[in-house]
Amino acid sequence: MSKVFNFCAGPAMLPTAVMAKAQQEFVNWQDTGCSVMELSHRSDIYIAMAKKAEADLRELMSIPDNYQVLFCHGGGRGQFSAVPLNLLPQGKSADYIVSGSWSKAAAVEAKNFGDINTININQDNDISLSLLASSDWPLNPDAAYVHYCPNETVNGLEINTIPETHGVPLVADMSSTILSHEVDVSKFALIYAGAQKNIGPSGLTIVIIREDLLGHAQIATPCIMNYKTSADHNSMYNTPPTYAWYLAGLVFQWLKELGGVKAMAKVNKVKAELLYQAIDKSDFYLNHIESQYRSKMNIPFWLKDDSLNDKFLSESEAAGLMALEGHRMVGGMRASIYNAMPLAGVQALVAFMAKFEQENK
Numbered sequence: 001m002s003k004v005f006n007f008c009a010g011p012a013m014l015p016t017a018v019m020a021k022a023q024q025e026f027v028n029w030q031d032t033g034c035s036v037m038e039l040s041h042r043s044d045i046y047i048a049m050a051k052k053a054e055a056d057l058r059e060l061m062s063i064p065d066n067y068q069v070l071f072c073h074g075g076g077r078g079q080f081s082a083v084p085l086n087l088l089p090q091g092k093s094a095d096y097i098v099s100g101s102w103s104k105a106a107a108v109e110a111k112n113f114g115d116i117n118t119i120n121i122n123q124d125n126d127i128s129l130s131l132l133a134s135s136d137w138p139l140n141p142d143a144a145y146v147h148y149c150p151n152e153t154v155n156g157l158e159i160n161t162i163p164e165t166h167g168v169p170l171v172a173d174m175s176s177t178i179l180s181h182e183v184d185v186s187k188f189a190l191i192y193a194g195a196q197k198n199i200g201p202s203g204l205t206i207v208i209i210r211e212d213l214l215g216h217a218q219i220a221t222p223c224i225m226n227y228k229t230s231a232d233h234n235s236m237y238n239t240p241p242t243y244a245w246y247l248a249g250l251v252f253q254w255l256k257e258l259g260g261v262k263a264m265a266k267v268n269k270v271k272a273e274l275l276y277q278a279i280d281k282s283d284f285y286l287n288h289i290e291s292q293y294r295s296k297m298n299i300p301f302w303l304k305d306d307s308l309n310d311k312f313l314s315e316s317e318a319a320g321l322m323a324l325e326g327h328r329m330v331g332g333m334r335a336s337i338y339n340a341m342p343l344a345g346v347q348a349l350v351a352f353m354a355k356f357e358q359e360n361k
């Protein structure tokens, strides 16, 4: 059993049951006499595992048949390049909604590959941080696609309704929210997510793409970033991240055993509410984000007296609560509470926060 609760934003904690299973079959997988990471990705036994992982993900997210699921390299940032390379033809522009640091980084990268229209939707005032409602986004009806990030990992901002783009393909960076609640995949042209938060270890990136968007890549697209090439070769044009794929498969099985995404969403709501209540009821801790835009996965909070930050971090770590330091861009603290974080972890954090407040105010 893990001795700490790990609140890292990613790579994040994995379910203990998954780690235990991986450990148990680490050196002898399915009686092959070797580790799954030592097997050819072209072997029948590996391909069967890979297909099962994809089928489980399709079931968990109810992915329609006219979508391809790709298991890629390159992380979220790899997709910052791959999306425009594959979806932005010459002579067209793409709309990039900027709600925080990751959507901004996606827009900056995309500018290397075409005409990008950046739309900043942050609405900051002295009291709270809010976002422009998606119905008021000034979208270009002729855009090749609209890109947005439903959950900003650094800023703790969530857009929890799917924007209406009136037929313009919608692309979402779901790196820090995928599988945390139910999503109607058919509303999206493309969804991508780095694995290292809610899926498995780093090194794997999931792309879910509607089939009609394949085959329009810019000429200069590197073959390993070309979605069509990847789809045509079942994500095995080059050697895929085989061990990460296997671990993702174990996470998908674990999710199914727990009742799937719907069941997970219920627990995630309870966890987030518990932590926000603890922050809001004290004037020792702060979170200024308007409630409807508060993330359920990444919860930043600030100590009113930031000279106590180091003390908070060293004492929380000593109490077995790991990696609570906020991202360097925003400071303060951040608790990332993805699917693998049990309710007990959030309860332990809330109890620690109350004790720390008592002793330091």
Ligand code: PMP
Pocket (backbone or CB within 6 Å): 009, 010, 074, 075, 076, 077, 078, 102, 149, 151, 152, 153, 154, 173, 174, 175, 176, 194
């Ligand atoms: N998008 C989001 C929303 C993220 O949280 C991150 C990483 N934390 C990235 C993109 C970048 O992912 P990677 O480091 O895998 O390139």
